[in-house]
Amino acid sequence: MTDDPTTTAESPDGRWRFAAGRLHSATTTVGPYTVDFFDRWTYARFLGPDTLALGFESGQPWDIDGSYGNRLWGIEVLTLDDDGTWKVTDYEHEQRQHDEEFLPRSIVWNPQGTLAWLRDGILECRVLTTPRPALDQIWPQAVQYSDDFRLVDFWFDIPGPWTDLTLADDGRLLLAHGPDGTDHIDLVHARQSPDGHTWHELPPHSLYRPSADDS
Structure with a gap:
């Protein structure tokens, strides 16, 4: 290709x-x-x-x-x-x-440790407790395959009809935009709102928090 x-x-x-x-x-x-x-x-x-x-x-x-x-x-x-x-x-x-394509519609990032992307109707987001240390420029590694995994606060993936993402400057609020409006996702408390006023926790089956056994 x-x-x-x-x-x-x-x-x-x-x-x-x-x-x-x-x-x-x-x-x-x-x-x-x-x-x-x-x-x-x-x-x-x-x-x-x-x-x-x-x-x-x-x-x-x-x-x-x-x-x-x-x-x-x-x-x-x-x-x-x-x-x-x-x-x-x-x-x-x-x-x-072998036949899988990675064609994200939107990617957003914040140096505090937030990375989110839209792909095939799924919003996936990784939130760290602190920024990642400087990466090896010869062989950079993904969080889940490196010592930086200890920095993961939580990770989630949720489906939705969104087409674009924006991220607040401080990395604490993620906005997912779509034809039905904008969903607000609080990246501090792991909760979601359709209007920024009424909040509910992210679905437990979509939310991953590492345990001591994972480190």
């Missing part, structure tokens, strides 16, 4: 553009980190002038001796340092089936 030519994005200040799998400015072009057996970028969106969220898929090559690695889908969040270097600041991935 190759990148979808529509997987492009431009920073709000117009200084950077993501296209053809690379970040371009008036003076330089750089490529983001890619996982082993990277296949394609499936999503790109600037979350500010210095933050880029990307969705990706990887493949699983094989030869006469068998296949290599696992097919993955994932999210990569890049931020721009003061020295002008783009670095991987957050990273998530999971195995995917």
Whole structure:
């Protein structure tokens, strides 16, 4: 596969553009980190002038001796340092089936440790107790496969007809927008509201909180 030519994005200040799998400015072009057996970028969106969220898929090559690695889908969040270097600041991935595509409609992120995305009618969100430490730029790891798993406050996935997400600057309130209106999700108390006034807890079967046995 190759990148979808529509997987492009431009920073709000117009200084950077993501296209053809690379970040371009008036003076330089750089490529983001890619996982082993990277296949394609499936999503790109600037979350500010210095933050880029990307969705990706990887493949699983094989030869006469068998296949290599696992097919993955994932999210990569890049931020721009003061020295002008783009670095991987957050990273998530999971195995995917051979015919499974990762085509998120929306991804939002906050440096305090919140990452949420819409995919195939499901809103998934990961909330950390503190920001992730600096990631290894050579081999960044997803939270669930690293020591950072101890930072997970809760994780949830809920279905809904939403088409876009916005996240409050402090990462405490997630808004899921759809044709029927906007749902408010309180990321401090793990509760949901259709109007921002009447609240109910997130469904227990959709909410995961790690236990001491998970660490």
